[in-house]
Amino acid sequence: MTLSRSVFHRISQILNHPIGGVFIFLLASLYNYLAQYSLILRSHCEPSIITPSDQIHPSAILSPWGVKISSLVIIGEKTIIKPRTTIGEHISIGARCIIGNPGFQVIRYQDHRLPIIHTGKVVIGDRVSIGIGTCIDRGLLGKSTSIGSDTHIGEKVHIGHNIIIGKNCHIGDRVTIGGNTIIGERVIIADNAVISNRISIASDSIIRPRLIITRDINQTRHP
Amino acid sequence: MNISDIPWLTNKNLHNAEFSTIGHVLGTGQNRLVPITSEPDLRRALNSSEICGVIVSEEISIPHEFKKGVIISQDPLLIALKIKNELENPKKLKLDPTSIHPSAVIHPTAKIAGFNVSIEKDVEIGEHVIIHQGCKIGNNSTIGPNSCVGSNPCIGDNDPFLDDYISSGFVEIHNEVSIHANCVIERPIFNDVTKIGSRCHIDNLVTIRQGAIIDELSLITANSEIGDYAKIGKDCWIGLRAMIGRGVQIGNSSYVTLGSTTSKNISEGMVVRDNWAISRKRFKGMIT
Numbered sequence: 001m002t003l004s005r006s007v008f009h010r011i012s013q014i015l016n017h018p019i020g021g022v023f024i025f026l027l028a029s030l031y032n033y034l035a036q037y038s039l040i041l042r043s044h045c046e047p048s049i050i051t052p053s054d055q056i057h058p059s060a061i062l063s064p065w066g067v068k069i070s071s072l073v074i075i076g077e078k079t080i081i082k083p084r085t086t087i088g089e090h091i092s093i094g095a096r097c098i099i100g101n102p103g104f105q106v107i108r109y110q111d112h113r114l115p116i117i118h119t120g121k122v123v124i125g126d127r128v129s130i131g132i133g134t135c136i137d138r139g140l141l142g143k144s145t146s147i148g149s150d151t152h153i154g155e156k157v158h159i160g161h162n163i164i165i166g167k168n169c170h171i172g173d174r175v176t177i178g179g180n181t182i183i184g185e186r187v188i189i190a191d192n193a194v195i196s197n198r199i200s201i202a203s204d205s206i207i208r209p210r211l212i213i214t215r216d217i218n219q220t221r222h223p
Numbered sequence: 224m225n226i227s228d229i230p231w232l233t234n235k236n237l238h239n240a241e242f243s244t245i246g247h248v249l250g251t252g253q254n255r256l257v258p259i260t261s262e263p264d265l266r267r268a269l270n271s272s273e274i275c276g277v278i279v280s281e282e283i284s285i286p287h288e289f290k291k292g293v294i295i296s297q298d299p300l301l302i303a304l305k306i307k308n309e310l311e312n313p314k315k316l317k318l319d320p321t322s323i324h325p326s327a328v329i330h331p332t333a334k335i336a337g338f339n340v341s342i343e344k345d346v347e348i349g350e351h352v353i354i355h356q357g358c359k360i361g362n363n364s365t366i367g368p369n370s371c372v373g374s375n376p377c378i379g380d381n382d383p384f385l386d387d388y389i390s391s392g393f394v395e396i397h398n399e400v401s402i403h404a405n406c407v408i409e410r411p412i413f414n415d416v417t418k419i420g421s422r423c424h425i426d427n428l429v430t431i432r433q434g435a436i437i438d439e440l441s442l443i444t445a446n447s448e449i450g451d452y453a454k455i456g457k458d459c460w461i462g463l464r465a466m467i468g469r470g471v472q473i474g475n476s477s478y479v480t481l482g483s484t485t486s487k488n489i490s491e492g493m494v495v496r497d498n499w500a501i502s503r504k505r506f507k508g509m510i511t
Contacts, residue, residue, distance in 0.1 A: 059332070059351070061332065061350050061351075061368075078350075078351045078369060080349075080350050080351070080368045080369070080404075096351075096369050096405065098367075098368050098369060098404040098405060098427070101367065101368070101403065101404050101427070104403065104424065104426040104427075104444060104445065106424050106442060108442075111422075111440060113399075113422050113424060113440060113442075115401060115424065133369075133405055133428070135403075135404050135405055135427040135428060135445070137427070156405075156428055156446070158426075158427050158428050158445035158446050158463075160445070174446060174464075176428075176445050176446040176463045176464040176481075178444075178463055178481070192464075194446075194463050194464040194481050194482040196463070196481055212464075212481060212482035214481070
């Protein structure tokens with residue numbers, strides 16, 4: 001299920017309406033209630049799989065359910081891998097990374113705040129390297145956050161929910177990417193850049209350090 | 224206590240003054256002595272009725288009309304911490320044992336200080352969380368994995384001598400606060416409070432510096448930094464990778480959009496556009 005920007009804008013307007021807002025809020029609460037039990041049922045049916053060639057630091061914490069790790073994966077200290085995460089081969093994950101944590105999706109209605117339960121997954125391709133302190137949120141509404149093969153991700157990067165990153169990308173340190181963003185292949189995002197949510201960046205683009213991207217980049221550009 | 228009563232400060236003060244506490248220039252407390260490291264802070268101290276004296280570095284020139292107490296030192300912060308230690312004898316500090324409500328769910332890898340910590344009902348504390356002394360976590364709050372609550376503030380040039388001085392401030396996390404992963408919440412070095420209001424949501428990799436006050440219902444998104452003694456109003460939204468400067472006050476229901484750097488106060492209901500002028504209406508309501 002994908003919500004386009006116009007649909008989202010419409011939902012935001014309804015939330016400001018007294019009756020519409022209550023309806024949306026109750027709908028979100030119902031979704032949360034159902035999603036909670038769906039998560040428990042689905043994640044507990046699949047025990048985690050790791051291979052003997054993996055090097056996992058003793059302080060790393062992997063969920064016993066719903067994690068699939070392929071061969072030759074290195075996981076650093078105090079890294080946490082949550083359920084519904086699939087990790088490919090030849091991957092290096094630095095220390096203090098959090099993979100598969102729920103994202104930041106909050107319904108606001110008057111004085112109420114309702115964080116939406118994330119039921120999606122994280123899929124990491126082969127030969128990916130992830131720096132220290134990086135957080136990769138799992139998908140929302142059953143979708144996946146996916147990282148393409150041969151991608152390098154720097155330190156303290158925030159990757160929001162439902163983000164799709166193509167192959168051969170390079171993401172620098174302290175980059176922040178908002179949810180539902182699509183990044184093409186061979187994209188270079190330099191240090192400290194900020195990518196807004198719900199936008200798409202074309203393949204082969206280069207984004208310079210400290211830039212703030214708020215619009216789609218539909219053609220290969222070097223902003 | 225008078226400045227002149229401090230025996231190891233002879234020949235260093237210009238003006239004597241009576242003070243009752245030592246604190247931060249942006250903090251609170253009547254009759255306090257504050258360390259100053261910049262001209263704007265000196266002007267702030269000059270205009271403040273709560274500050275009765277300053278500890279300044281030699282590079283800063285004192286105006287003639289400055290009638291408050293003055294101590295000149297190469298390292299104002301170190302002098303301030305030494306005076307703080309004398310005023311609040313660490314050996315006589317009250318150490319209440321940590322209290323944890325039975326319904327709190329704490330991951331076995333979390334580290335919680337043994338005293339002056341209060342964890343209330345239905346709190347969830349994630350993996351590898353560190354909670355230092357002087358922290359209070361309200362009902363139904365969640366602290367995400369690898370977060371650190373109550374750490375010493377990042378001050379000075381990482382002077383190793385400063386490590387000997389323990390922060391004496393507090394961190395208060397009110398009810399129904401949700402803090403995601405890899406966050407850092409600093410505890411004030413002086414007797415102030417870092418406060419996070421009820422029903423706030425704080426995303427990954429957020430740093431909240433010492434003395435910051437975040438009012439209820441605010442949302443702070445990933446990789447943001449809230450500066451020392453900043454004040455965020457009620458129902459604010461701080462966008463991705465936003466930086467709120469030291470001492471800045473953000474009014475109620477204001478939005479600081481992604482990537483913004485805020486160095487001046489923001490009045491109520493404003494939308495800070497520190498980048499490109501695009502319509503911010505789509506950010507209202509739901510956060511994605």
